[in-house]
Amino acid sequence: xxxxxxxxxxxxMLSALGLLAACYNDVSCTFLVPLxxxxxxxxxxxCVMEGNGAVCKCHAGYYQDDPRILxxxxxxxxxxxxxxxxxxxxxxxxxxxxxxxxxxxTTTNCLTDDECINHADNEHTEMCCVQxxxxxxxxxxIVEGYECGDGTGTCGASCTGSMGSACDINYFxxxxxxxxxxxxxxxxxxxxxxxxxxxxxxxPDTLISCTIYPSGNKYCxxxxxxxxxxxxxxxxxxxxxxxxxxxxxxxxxVDNKRxxxxxxxxxxxxxxxxxxxxxxxxxxxxxxxSDPVGTAxxxxxxxxxxxxxxxxxxxWCSSDEDCPDDMRCETIYFCNGKPCEDPDDxxxxxxxxxx
Numbered sequence: 001x002x003x004x005x006x007x008x009x010x011x012x013m014l015s016a017l018g019l020l021a022a023c024y025n026d027v028s029c030t031f032l033v034p035l036x037x038x039x040x041x042x043x044x045x046x047c048v049m050e051g052n053g054a055v056c057k058c059h060a061g062y063y064q065d066d067p068r069i070l071x072x073x074x075x076x077x078x079x080x081x082x083x084x085x086x087x088x089x090x091x092x093x094x095x096x097x098x099x100x101x102x103x104x105x106t107t108t109n110c111l112t113d114d115e116c117i118n119h120a121d122n123e124h125t126e127m128c129c130v131q132x133x134x135x136x137x138x139x140x141x142i143v144e145g146y147e148c149g150d151g152t153g154t155c156g157a158s159c160t161g162s163m164g165s166a167c168d169i170n171y172f173x174x175x176x177x178x179x180x181x182x183x184x185x186x187x188x189x190x191x192x193x194x195x196x197x198x199x200x201x202x203x204p205d206t207l208i209s210c211t212i213y214p215s216g217n218k219y220c221x222x223x224x225x226x227x228x229x230x231x232x233x234x235x236x237x238x239x240x241x242x243x244x245x246x247x248x249x250x251x252x253x254v255d256n257k258r259x260x261x262x263x264x265x266x267x268x269x270x271x272x273x274x275x276x277x278x279x280x281x282x283x284x285x286x287x288x289x290s291d292p293v294g295t296a297x298x299x300x301x302x303x304x305x306x307x308x309x310x311x312x313x314x315x316w317c318s319s320d321e322d323c324p325d326d327m328r329c330e331t332i333y334f335c336n337g338k339p340c341e342d343p344d345d346x347x348x349x350x351x352x353x354x355x
Contacts, residue, residue, distance in 0.1 A: 080118035261322025280349035
């Protein structure tokens with residue numbers, strides 16, 4: 001067995017090589033005070049100070065295996081951990097929206113919620129085994145603070161925060177957003193008569209009617225369903241927003257979170273280019289990364305609050321005044337929420353650009 005002195009010498013050598021956080025105040029080096037140093041966690045992550053010391057914020061597919069060593073190591077991710085491609089996951093299944101830089105690893109053919117363990121560090125979101133087709137089950141993350149549903153909900157049953165785990169296979173969770181308090185298990189319909197047996201579990205007296213989407217298809221929805229074609233169809237303080245995670249990509253009235261630039265969004269959120277009816281607008285979304293607009297960045301390892309373009313973190317803007325002093329507000333084109341080069345394939349929007 002190695003002595004304390006031998007172990008201490010080994011740790012000191014790692015520290016001298018720039019691979020280990022500094023060691024202080026204890027001859028045996030059992031009390032460590034991690035500190036960020038030049039190139040700590042790089043090139044596959046960023047070193048940040050949290051709590052009592054430094055930790056690595058690693059890119060998708062990379063992990064800090066030893067809290068004392070500020071290195072991001074490559075290995076396949078477990079269910080619930082961040083990913084960009086299927087090959088990043090042990091399960092070979094990365095669930096990621098085309099508008100998001102990262103998704104999370106999942107697995108199919110689950111039978112119970114117990115098979116859907118969320119392995120992501122410092123995350124308390126549950127994962128549920130959700131039936132999305134007759135013979136297709138998949139582990140999905142639900143909203144933090146909510147519980148998995150039992151998969152028996154019929155038309156009108158509340159499915160707020162459950163990502164569809166509350167609904168029977170013959171129904172889907174119709175919602176404007178993940179925590180929509182009016183989210184219900186729904187189904188296609190032809191007339192109001194098809195929705196006569198639907199009953200909202202939160203308030204049985206609330207009307208559920210057969211509502212047509214702009215696509216032409218109809219579904220059982222609360223009241224008039226909050227569907228819209230433009231902002232004029234929505235109540236004061238709401239806007240008409242597309243939700244591609246729902247069947248037929250409907251347009252629904254939601255609380256207005258529009259922003260003219262970064263300063264309009266609260267802490268923890270950033271002004272992101274978002275499709276609204278037929279145009280790109282600024283919309284306050286949760287930050288994707290930690291680096292604000294104007295920070296130097298790498299497009300291949302994007303750690304920006306919104307996105308990296310031209311080696312600088314960018315964000316939605318309305319004028320040059322919305323951008324840092326060395327950036328200007330310029331028009332570019334967007335495809336699926338991301339910048340694209342071909343104007344014929346995208347819609348115009350304005351973002352902060354570097355010199």
